[in-house]
Amino acid sequence: MMANLFSSFDPSSNFNIQLNWMSIMISFFFIPSFYWLIPNRMNFMIQKILFTLHNEFKILTKMNNTLMFTSLFFFILINNFMGLFPYIFTSSSHLIFTLTFALPLWMSFMIYGWLINTYHMFAHLMPQGTPVILMPFMVCIETISNLIRPGTLAIRLSANMIAGHLLLTLLGNTGSMVNIMIILVITIQILLIILESAVAIIQSYVFAILSTLYSSEV
Template sequence: MANLFSVFDPSTSWGYPLNWLSSFLGLSLLPYLYWFTPSRFTLLWSHFFLMLHRELGVILGRSNLKATFIFITLFTFILFNNFLGLIPYVFTSTSHLVVTLGFALPLWLGFMFYGWVNHTLHMLAHLVPQGTPPVLMPFMVCIETVSNLIRPGTLAVRLAANMIAGHLLLTLLGNQGPNLGSFLLSLLILLQILLLALESAVAVIQSYVFAVLSTLYCSEVG
């Protein structure tokens, strides 16, 4: 099992964890956008961003419409790192809680600080759902407080666990290749391709879920 999880170990032969630099590979592609004429791919990407901006804007409301760009940027960065992990021999940074918790915790702390400083009564009202019987109010305050405190942890663990699960399954099946015959090897390759397509869908879905949940948490403090 130690060898199995070693694929997620951020270490290189130079003795320094340079694997974390894979998250910044997208920055090397940005200058080229100024020299390319708009293609169908860029127009499709812009149309997708516009749809995401409208959907997140519905959650935040018209007063906080500009805040959607923060969550669109977060979605793009997580999506890029998720897809980078599907490339062979490229480090998957989003499979580590160091990265995912680094996304979730500062956002949550910022939301909580802003909400409790500027909208204290609104935050207190969220601790007791509407229609709660007076007898259950102390218990609901405890439950809502705990559920609020674990939000950054659930965001981080959800993303990291989904990335780890798919990569472990691909690694386990790939290690069986040298021990199989030609027919079973062909079936294994077909199964690996299907799992790779599934992991591509998971990469998009988990990025979208992370961005939408962060937007929902932001809308609750305003």
Template sequence: MMNNLFSIFDPTTNLFNLSINWISTLIGLMFIPYSFWLIPNRFSILWNIILNTLHKEFKTLLGANSLNGSTFIFVSMFSFILFNNFLGLFPYIFTSTSHLTLSLSISLPLWLSFMFYGWINNSQHMFAHMIPQGTPGILMPFMVLIETISNIIRPGTLAVRLTANMIAGHLLMTLLSDTGPHMASYFVIILMMIQILLMILESAVAVIQSYVISILSNLYASEIN
């Protein structure tokens, strides 16, 4: 049972035992280009409104000293994670964001680029950020140690947060669906209602987690200015 339970997170398939399931990561690209060559419809107009709203919010958080176009990094990351989270809710589609391989590949290079840029261009500001204002002199070494550790674990917390939330919902839905064949018919109806509510919850989690990881990355970037 445990092998079947966790098989939904297995990136390999029965075709030559290759990791073909990772191709699902690129399926989200099919939802993007058509808005550029088709007549604008409600979906494309709504999506443009969402992206413009995110762009203004990210621009405000980054501040006036941010580089032009820097918000598009976080808008693109939001779109990429959101598409992959939603695609994982469809049957027989591999959820790539439920693996640390993908989530850590997004957060770690982004965090490293922030650190290199901050320490090279704003080293004095980076040193000052390690010690909050008003810290007693005797506590300064401990504050530097705490701030350094909290800074180092940031990419890991971003990746684990996204992965854990995607795995938790999928596992719960799989566990409940496995109990269906062993239940009475009237309990199956209740189970189907619970599964529908969980699907709605997972749809909300897909949006929230993509927004959370993009807004946190934006906040981390705002600290180096």
């Protein structure tokens, strides 16, 4: 019997190895092969999404190489969708997964910015037109906002992913009910799965677009 409701999201251990984290490797099976003479519809769809994201990220970063951000979008998107299937571990609902992407990205942007564009980073701490009295407070506020960025990126993704799964778990453990209530619960669960699919797309896009915006500031 589980200790609390959130323990249903804990990875199970066999032989002191948490094999549930291997679900992350499933995403590599969804990578399409671009070496076919006649590409299929999945290749055309992914290429269209790639070009759309590339054009959008290129405007924000002001550079032509956006492979890192588009790859990050697809990797998080596939892992978000994996959690919607039964008996597959939801890796993106854990902070250890989200911090793995958020913290190195933020640290690389900060190190590059302070080493290469030091004057620009100092100027970013003081917005233009700030009154003299508010200048010390604005420096503190901007410093704190920069320091909490990896935490907000990681918590936003994991919290949004675990919220819908928690609601689906609650509806799935309702026990014995009359037929009308069962039909109502199944209908609500189908609607929640559709909503969770939209959340999986939106959260992966938000994570990638915020990472792109953070990189454009340095």
